[in-house]
Amino acid sequence: MGVSSNESIELCIFDLRRGQHEGQELDKILFFFPAGLPFSKQLSVIGLSEGLITFTRIFSPEAACEVIEAERHSHVFHEPEPDIWMVMVVEKSNDSEPIWRDDALRKVLKEIHSLFVMFHGSIRAMLEKEPGGELTRRHLYSFIMDYLRACKKPSPWDNCCCCYDFFVGKKLTLPSFRDCLKERGTVQMLTIGREAAIEVQSLVRVLESSAGNTPCYSLILFQDLLVSTTLSPDDTINLFAYAVLRLTPHALSSGASSWSYLRKGSTASNVAAESNITHPSSMSEGFYGSSDISSGEDNHYHVVRPLQSDKWSKGKDGYLVTDLWGAEVATWVFATPTVWLQQTGEKMYLCVFQHRSLTLMLLIPVSSIPNGEQGVVAVKQQVLENASHKILKVEEKLSKGWGGENAYHVSGYRYLLIDGDRNVSRASPATKVTTLTKESLLAMNKLRQEVELEKSRAKLESLNCEKDLEMCIRAKNNAWVISRVTRGNELYMVLEKANETLLYASDAVEKFSDRYCDGTFSVD
């Protein structure tokens, strides 16, 4: 049974405002993974979580518990909307060093939720529209399962943190210590020169003026890296995450068979696992609803599954098309995808144009286009007329300046750089990080856990000043594991094969800071 092997991880979403009466407890469950688990077990997990929340709220009404460490399990809590909770339960390993980092797990929960909200609106709003909750469950189920299955397959030079394959074989793998030099919920940016930057901005303005006077937004990616955005930071993170998962040339090609050589051994089991997941056991099938469109044709309501893989393709005109949002039966024109913006709460059409490595995402307010699809087509046409020359130019310019997959590799260093103010991170290429020993990675994982603890403490004290922080650990394998936090910027670094003195390590950080961070992390 595939299902039983997934027991090590449980993920649930429940609503504290529902099912408060005896016998209606099932009503509060909105999502449970694995779905095949008997309701009694599901309820016991949720019951425990609910109890813990109620208890901790006594002491901290504003922010209830974040994490509970039991002997064999960790419970990671996240309250994305008032009284709607997401809880992830992971099994602890027998090693003394923790393999999970709470914060990394919580970021997964956050990402699931914010992506869901981007495509479907808030869960609460959905529940209010449909008090029965059946539709909400169906949406959540298909969405989260698609997300977990969102096997953006790891590329050989992947330096991006959003690219997990959650299902390896039958098991759901979550970000572990191996991913300690990555940061979910941030974007990775392409470094460009001034000239290219002006060129890009010029393109952005032309793009956004293509819909007349309507205020539009845009996002430009080169490869899997962000080049420009006019969206708010939160919306940028969401759309960037989605783009890297599904839209970039990379994401598009990963669906192709050219890929299989990397995963020869596991393809078969992968398929098996998938079949397991797509067909929840008969017991809860009715409860969460069938997510399969083919089997759900009798449903009068169409569940949009934006995260379904291999559904996007590049059209002749350079625009990416998908049937995920349905199609007009008569004309067989695919409906334009729509997303909700977090900041303004507006519903936007999402048009994606791709030229080689360049991906342009244009967001047009639905309300501003009265004639629907026709209007979108007109805007798309306008974009091509106005901007195609600039697009070619920008792509050419960026390609010329593109340093390749290891552009951000700094030899001798394995690092992670986070700009908390802008939610931007940069890290050593994944292939380089894998050369680190397990000890180094575990030490870094632990260090990050410490830093996060320290940061959340500082937040609780609610000081206006962001404190500087510096930590250096000599790991078991004599590697230096270093972190520096200074006013919103974080630097994590592993130096293997380094000299044994602390002075050496500190010098190395200084050099790195001066060279690559404009001296942000330099002290004294």
Next chain:
Amino acid sequence: MSGKASTSKPNIGLGGSDGLSHAYIQYPPLRCNVPGSSGLFYDDGNRLLLSPTADQVFSWKVGPFDPLIDPETDSISEGPIIAIRYSLDTKVIAIQRSNHEIQFWDRETGGTFSHTCRPESESILGFFWTDSQQCDIVLVKTSGLDLFAYNPESKSLQLVQTKKLNVSWFVYTHESRLVLLASGMQCKTFHGFQISSADIVRLPRFEMAMAKSEANSKPVLAADDVFIVTVYGRIYCLQVDRVAMLLHSYRLYRDAVIQQGSLPLYSNRIAVSVVDNVLLIHQVDAKVVILYDLFVDSRAPISAPLPLLLRGFPRSSTSSQSSGRESESSGGNLLSNHEAVTYANTWTFLVPDLVCDVANKLLWKFNLDSEAISSSSSEVPSVLEFLQRRKLEANKAKQLCLGITRTLILEHRPVPVVAKAVNVLVTSYSHSIKTGSYLKGLKPDKTSTSVVQNTGADVSVIGTDVFGKSILHESTKRVDSGSFNKASTVSSLDSEDESQTANSKHNLKESQVEGKVSNDISLGTGAHGAYVMQSSLQSGQEESQLTSAAISPDEIYSFVFSPVDEEMVGDPSYLVACIIEFLHSANSEKIRVLPNVYVLIIQLLARNERYAELGLFVLNKILEPSKEVALQLLESGRQNAQTRKLGLDMLRQLGLHHDYVLLLVQDGYYLEALRYARKYKVDTIRPSLFLEAAFVSNDSQHLAAVLRFFTDFLPGFKNTSEHNRYCRILNEMNSSMTV
């Protein structure tokens, strides 16, 4: 002539509003009515209008054109006059008396002698003075060219060179230094010589195109049908083909003559003028003028054919000369003076931009109405390009360009349109920097001496009050340019790629010609005393001070972006888009942009709360780091901590240690500030600031640390009152804690 002094002041703007036109003549004209005059002659070498009487010759300096100028007189002996020209140093008057005799008259000594040629074999067609180093005067005869050196001592001409050719007739203009000699049955075979100060260039022989009306009749080309035109330092030859009703144009190079295409004709009588490098083709019979800008390759006219306008003609005529003839061009206005007739049969067109009404003895100057031209076209970029090329009324063109661009943005025209327009301005500026024509005006621009009043003889420039600063050239500069010009070759029978330098030379020449001080010293400094600034007749006066319409990035900021920002309502992101296009152009032309533009971008983005974008702009260095930018980031960062940090970081990266440390302390990062101050040896900040900050944070450990820092590193700190004061405070804090 008697009415001249009493003529009422020109009624400004009176004639300016009626009728649509792109070219105009400005009332009053120069009156050159001399009793007993035997005719009017034009000496284009010195730009003199000459009116000889029996024993005198009256001369008016017409470059620069000033209708109120008084004539000078010279005594000459009696006799028939076919042509009359002053030598280029104006010391000698040469008068062609007959087909074979030219008389020379020394103005200083009064000495005179005659030069004659063999009357039986040849006759003199004409003559002109040159600034060539080899010869002083050139005689065009039916047998060819004779180049002579003028020798005042021996009172004779010395033959330097002869070019033997059969000549039917010739055309010559001094500004091109080019003489075209027609020969052949149809007079359509041409030999050309450019006799400039540098050398004498012989052009390859060429034939002009003539359409045949019938098989047997061969039209003969007349001298009236060929024009030499100098625009943008290039020399063109225009030829009327009466059968085809086309005006063929040829561009003359040192080593080739290349036909450039043809312009349509709508009149049997054609005249050509050049005003500020714009070609005016007067369709005399049709009484309209068509404007062409030969700079661009297209042969399309700048605008539709329109009549020539007479501006500033007084409504109630003070003189009693009115003859009741109605002027067609003024569209039924009550002007009824025969003087007000445009394109009268008696009009004689003079090179390059004058016309002489021979019957009424009036001299008019053609002007371009750049405002009307610019408002008649919706093709904004090409209008801007056109305006940027204007030298004569450079300031006006500049103001128009600024106004057009401003309007473009205020009207929210599509970004690509604005981008194109801005690009035109930036490229033109970049070009003017390279050729140096902008820099000439740059220095006086800084001091901005606005001496010259805007007389308003024109329909006033948009926003003249605000932006009407004019620039006065130092006269030394003018003289310099004049002498430079004299030394250098004038213009250009050059190959195409050299045309740029020729162009700038040509500018120099024009500025010299327009200037108060002429390149010749002896003539008429006294006479030019009459040249008064406030003579309100020549609208081109104040503009002539500026030689280039190029607009610097700073001016684009001050006169476009900044005012637009004040006037514009609604979303500032459109203006941001426009400024980015400006940066785009500036960057591709490698022109430095001043920080005020960046400051404006920051303000606009902050106003819109687009802080994320602002961050991107700073990180990508679209906003080049500078102290101004950093301070604006700090200012706009009051509402947004991230932006403030960007400003701080920029200060640090710029090495502005003092400001950086000060701001760190202000933000409460006093320990970091101390560390930084020690590293970069910042000792300009009072210790009390740090101590106060530490005290405010209410952390006795920190206060102790700061105190210790200063005792250790600041010599003599221990003895200051601050030390004692904070020691006391620290003790109090500690004791209160232990209690």
